[in-house]
Amino acid sequence: MRLGKVAYWTLGKIGGGIFVLWAVATAIFFGIRMIPGDPAEAIMGGPGSQASAEALAAARAEYRLDQPLLAQYFGQLWRLATGDLGTSYSLKVPVAEVLGELVPPTLTLAVLSLLVAWVLALAVATASIRSGAVGRALASGLEIVSAAVPHFWLASVLILLFSTSLGWLPPVSTQTPAGLVLPVATLALPLAGFLGQVMRDSMLDAHISSFALSARARGESENGVLLRHALRHAALPGIALSGWAFGSLLSGAVVVESIFARPGLGRSLLSAVTARDIPMVTGVALLSAAAYVVIMAFSDIAERLADPRVRAA
Amino acid sequence: MTHARTLAPRVLTTSAMVAAALVLAGCTSTPAPAPGAGNDAGTPVTGGTLVYASGDAEPSCLDPHVGGNYPQALVSSQYLETLYTKDAKGELVPWLATGSTVSDDGLTRTVKIREGIKFTDGTALDAAAVKANFEHLRDPKTASSTGYLALGKIKTMKAVDASTLELKLSTPDNALLESFSMPWVAIESPTALKRSQEENCAAPVGTGPFKVESWKKQDSVNLVRNADYVQPTDSPSHAGAAYLDGITWRFIPEAATRYAALQAGEVNIIDNAQPDTIAAAAKNEAIKHLDAPRPGASNRIELNSSKAPFDDVRVREAFIHAVNVNAGVDSLFFGTAKRSYSPLSSVEPLGFSEESLFAYDPAKAGQLLDAAGYTQRDAEGYRTKDGKRLSLVFPVSTSQSIPAEQSLFQQLQATAKESGIEVKINLLDLSSWYGELFQHKYNLVSAPYTKVGPSVLSILFHSDSTIPAPSGYFANLSQVKNPELDKLLETAGSTKDEAERKDLYAKAQKLVLEGYYLLPLYDQQNHFLYSAKTQGVGTTTYSAKTQGVGTTTAVASPTFFDTWLGK
Numbered sequence: 001m002r003l004g005k006v007a008y009w010t011l012g013k014i015g016g017g018i019f020v021l022w023a024v025a026t027a028i029f030f031g032i033r034m035i036p037g038d039p040a041e042a043i044m045g046g047p048g049s050q051a052s053a054e055a056l057a058a059a060r061a062e063y064r065l066d067q068p069l070l071a072q073y074f075g076q077l078w079r080l081a082t083g084d085l086g087t088s089y090s091l092k093v094p095v096a097e098v099l100g101e102l103v104p105p106t107l108t109l110a111v112l113s114l115l116v117a118w119v120l121a122l123a124v125a126t127a128s129i130r131s132g133a134v135g136r137a138l139a140s141g142l143e144i145v146s147a148a149v150p151h152f153w154l155a156s157v158l159i160l161l162f163s164t165s166l167g168w169l170p171p172v173s174t175q176t177p178a179g180l181v182l183p184v185a186t187l188a189l190p191l192a193g194f195l196g197q198v199m200r201d202s203m204l205d206a207h208i209s210s211f212a213l214s215a216r217a218r219g220e221s222e223n224g225v226l227l228r229h230a231l232r233h234a235a236l237p238g239i240a241l242s243g244w245a246f247g248s249l250l251s252g253a254v255v256v257e258s259i260f261a262r263p264g265l266g267r268s269l270l271s272a273v274t275a276r277d278i279p280m281v282t283g284v285a286l287l288s289a290a291a292y293v294v295i296m297a298f299s300d301i302a303e304r305l306a307d308p309r310v311r312a313a
Numbered sequence: 314m315t316h317a318r319t320l321a322p323r324v325l326t327t328s329a330m331v332a333a334a335l336v337l338a339g340c341t342s343t344p345a346p347a348p349g350a351g352n353d354a355g356t357p358v359t360g361g362t363l364v365y366a367s368g369d370a371e372p373s374c375l376d377p378h379v380g381g382n383y384p385q386a387l388v389s390s391q392y393l394e395t396l397y398t399k400d401a402k403g404e405l406v407p408w409l410a411t412g413s414t415v416s417d418d419g420l421t422r423t424v425k426i427r428e429g430i431k432f433t434d435g436t437a438l439d440a441a442a443v444k445a446n447f448e449h450l451r452d453p454k455t456a457s458s459t460g461y462l463a464l465g466k467i468k469t470m471k472a473v474d475a476s477t478l479e480l481k482l483s484t485p486d487n488a489l490l491e492s493f494s495m496p497w498v499a500i501e502s503p504t505a506l507k508r509s510q511e512e513n514c515a516a517p518v519g520t521g522p523f524k525v526e527s528w529k530k531q532d533s534v535n536l537v538r539n540a541d542y543v544q545p546t547d548s549p550s551h552a553g554a555a556y557l558d559g560i561t562w563r564f565i566p567e568a569a570t571r572y573a574a575l576q577a578g579e580v581n582i583i584d585n586a587q588p589d590t591i592a593a594a595a596k597n598e599a600i601k602h603l604d605a606p607r608p609g610a611s612n613r614i615e616l617n618s619s620k621a622p623f624d625d626v627r628v629r630e631a632f633i634h635a636v637n638v639n640a641g642v643d644s645l646f647f648g649t650a651k652r653s654y655s656p657l658s659s660v661e662p663l664g665f666s667e668e669s670l671f672a673y674d675p676a677k678a679g680q681l682l683d684a685a686g687y688t689q690r691d692a693e694g695y696r697t698k699d700g701k702r703l704s705l706v707f708p709v710s711t712s713q714s715i716p717a718e719q720s721l722f723q724q725l726q727a728t729a730k731e732s733g734i735e736v737k738i739n740l741l742d743l744s745s746w747y748g749e750l751f752q753h754k755y756n757l758v759s760a761p762y763t764k765v766g767p768s769v770l771s772i773l774f775h776s777d778s779t780i781p782a783p784s785g786y787f788a789n790l791s792q793v794k795n796p797e798l799d800k801l802l803e804t805a806g807s808t809k810d811e812a813e814r815k816d817l818y819a820k821a822q823k824l825v826l827e828g829y830y831l832l833p834l835y836d837q838q839n840h841f842l843y844s845a846k847t848q849g850v851g852t853t854t855y856s857a858k859t860q861g862v863g864t865t866t867a868v869a870s871p872t873f874f875d876t877w878l879g880k
Contacts (some may be wrong), residue, residue, distance in 0.1 A: 171573035263531035
């Protein structure tokens, strides 16, 4: 019976994922074509290009833009379904190849930021719980402020402080660990504020709950209660939020990668949209959607593992 | 034989120069000047990699034949060279060519190609190589726009011998040599052009002082010294190859990051420096400023005369007197942009200015609007005629207008309101902005246009340019359709008499200015900031060798042949 449930759950996730990918591909296909102008001109070097009629005709034929819209749409879906992401208009190389190069730097940035945000959020939550009402109010204020800070502004302040004034860290993100500090901090700080808020609340609930009381009665130390019981409770909403957080990290990457001049998916999405590079925009969006679907599934699984109540339900 | 004869003196001069350079190089082993002695004095030092940080878009192809925009011109000027270029005085001088003649009917142009120059792949530069480049530009598969347009009047071409290229034109074109000076018509190795477009885009092969080593997308283009470089002029600025080992051409889109990287010493030179940054850098002795306005058209607001209310010249004139441009330029550009009163850039020798037409004069604007029938005011204080508000639509492309310019437009909007004119500014991305233009949904518009020489006027103001290109683009955004103007521009473009050309272009500019079809603002902004330790960054051209400075190309992109890195 149990296996049936898992299979059902898995099938549901896969079906939902496919639906999301199809919806994204469709929205992008028609969305970009609603912008006035001719995609062929984007292939010819961007909008307003003064390309000759012959050159435009050649581009239309090469990219099948001379076919009826619906034929283009179904052709596109078929190619996507068979794993062919097409060739970038602006870079003139296969989209899959470009994505292959850009996924690692963005993934590094997102994963590190998520980890740092978790560590920061847990550290602040744990410390504030141990430091009484004033400490909690202070931490809460800090979290609200940092959760509300826009990435763009934070990045500028960090560069001004740590690069221009102190000269400790490079303003341009290099492949060295030092070059990663500011971009990761820019993404991690607002996220930590957000995660911290939620984690601290449930940690506090756990801290004063009856099972914490009974643990203390059994002779468990205050640290032991925090680490063995409260932490686990705090982690639950954190895990649930991490799927969402990862998605927000990808959108944050658009800003951070541009400011710190880091290669990555976010920056290429921005330039692809500006250049009306339809295959590239579609590729990045589908990849992000797929990542989102997978991560949501993982966060579901992690939640089940961490919380016996969800598992039983 | 001819080859050997012309080569001999070159070899001799070169050896003399190498000898001189060696003597000079000897001087560098003397004790270094005391700190604070200033960086300007000193002998060029060989070695080191210059880091250039560009805020322009990353080119999608490093070959400027493909497409043809300014970011490509900037980077390709380091590894590609042109047949002609412009000197410090803005005059056209031969570069990879040695000269050119034109037949009496103006229909046959003979170009002499310089001998003894080699592409970095070893291919020799000759007339056939230049012909192959022009054919490449005209091939629809290349997808050239700027270069393709520049060569539009060439009908057939023939390499008569190794150094002679004969071009037959459909109509006389006295702008052809100016077109040859543009990086979009730069000359590449014909051997390399035979590769696939993908390969050629990744590493075009030219005759320049540097060559493309590698390109890491979204990060940098890595350029290394062309050790065999020969500067194609009779008076080279220095002998031998460039001083720099190479250039790392980085792409840093965010202006504040570029400036921070320059301050931190991570990069040596940045482009697209913003007005506030330039003002801040002026107080910093470690940073220098290079102002190199682009040629061609000035930055201007065009008034769409094809529909109401700007089909009435009185309303156009009223708008121009209603807006206070100078106050906005002064406050928003911190003195980094000089007001223009011409359709052409200040670096165009044939530019014509008429300041008196553009005075801020709300009283006069009011009279003109009264005369045009806008005598009533609505509840919000805007003027109306037959119950219809005097309202202007102004689509602004956020990727082409820098923040200071967008703020200027807002100030113009505010001053226009005082005269009862409503200006609706729509901030749009580039594609949507073009979309509005194609559908004529604009009364006011600001669009850049870079081309070398006054012939840009024909692109912007000839009535032919109101007809959209296949892509939907039309360059005559003010929609001037004036047979007298067309005639002036056509004659100016084909005359062989330089004085007549100047006179005709002046008349044409006077006509568009007096017709109030445009509101000139300032030159196309092209500001560079560089570390004072970086010596010999281009300020003018190779002829200014006494200052030890480098060069800018005809489209004002800096070159780094004479640049070296100080301690």
